[in-house]
Amino acid sequence: NAGVMQNPRHLVRRRGQEARLRCSPMKGHSHVYWYRQLPEEGLKFMVYLQKENIIDESGMPKERFSAEFPKEGPSILRIQQVVRGDSAAYFCASSPGQGLGEQFFGPGTRLTVL
Amino acid sequence: AQKITQTQPGMFVQEKEAVTLDCTYDTSDPSYGLFWYKQPSSGEMIFLIYQGSYDQQNATEGRYSLNFQKARKSANLVISASQLGDSAMYFCAMREGPDQGGKLIFGQGTELSVKP
Numbered sequence: 100n101a102g103v104m105q106n107p108r109h110l111v112r113r114r115g116q117e118a119r120l121r122c123s124p125m126k127g128h129s130h131v132y133w134y135r136q137l138p139e140e141g142l143k144f145m146v147y148l149q150k151e152n153i154i155d156e157s158g159m160p161k162e163r164f165s166a167e168f169p170k171e172g173p174s175i176l177r178i179q180q181v182v183r184g185d186s187a188a189y190f191c192a193s194s195p196g197q198g199l200g201e202q203f204f205g206p207g208t209r210l211t212v213l
Numbered sequence: 214a215q216k217i218t219q220t221q222p223g224m225f226v227q228e229k230e231a232v233t234l235d236c237t238y239d240t241s242d243p244s245y246g247l248f249w250y251k252q253p254s255s256g257e258m259i260f261l262i263y264q265g266s267y268d269q270q271n272a273t274e275g276r277y278s279l280n281f282q283k284a285r286k287s288a289n290l291v292i293s294a295s296q297l298g299d300s301a302m303y304f305c306a307m308r309e310g311p312d313q314g315g316k317l318i319f320g321q322g323t324e325l326s327v328k329p
Contacts, residue, residue, distance in 0.1 A: 130315065132315075132316060132317070134317070134319075140321065140322075141304055141319035141320055141321045141322050142258075142304065142306075142317070142319045143319070144316040144317065144318065147315065147316055155316060158316075188256060190258060192258075192317070194315065196315075201248070201260055201263055202308075202315075202317060203260070204250075204257070204258035204260070206256070206257045207256055207257065207258070209256070
């Protein structure tokens with residue numbers, strides 16, 4: 100009964116490289132949320148996806164960031180041409196629906212941009 | 214305007230004592246959920262307790278209880294009999310009704326330190 104899985108747990112990139120963060124939701128969950136936690140701050144919503152659809156990307160930076168949740172496979176958060184300010188912890192959460200119940204969080208991916 | 218406010222950046226409590234972590238929220242949606250998460254130094258987000266806006270009784274989960282005062286829009290977390298392992302960051306979060314897509318809105322967090 101695996102929980103939400105994220106990989107890698109730690110990712111180091113140099114400025115200008117691409118970062119790909121993966122999230123496998125809990126079994127039976129078709130709703131995925133991505134959040135970013137900058138140092139010393141709370142989590143901030145980035146994007147909400149269902150299978151093959153982006154439902155709400157109001158928290159995504161306008162450039163360089165994209166997300167997908169294909170029919171098969173994990174959800175991917177992609178950051179192109181990373182900058183130092185992208186260094187943060189990126190959390191994925193999943194839920195079975197968009198009701199008011201709990202979202203289950205993954206362990207997070209800590210991105211460091213050198 | 215801030216939707217979730219945690220006014221205590223840091224709190225200290227003596228082991229075995231109770232502690233209250235404050236959280237106020239702002240929403241015009243009649244249907245919402247309130248959550249508390251614990252984030253230890255290892256970084257993962259651990260769900261503690263949930264309160265729905267229509268729930269008549271305050272939520273409790275073991276040593277955790279949520280003091281829900283709807284008219285005051287507050288959802289304080291009470292930890293009874295603090296343990297050293299309770300030292301961590303604590304985040305209050307809100308999820309508004311289905312029309313808002315279900316995303317969580319987090320407060321800035323309170324760092325709790327339990328003293329032996």
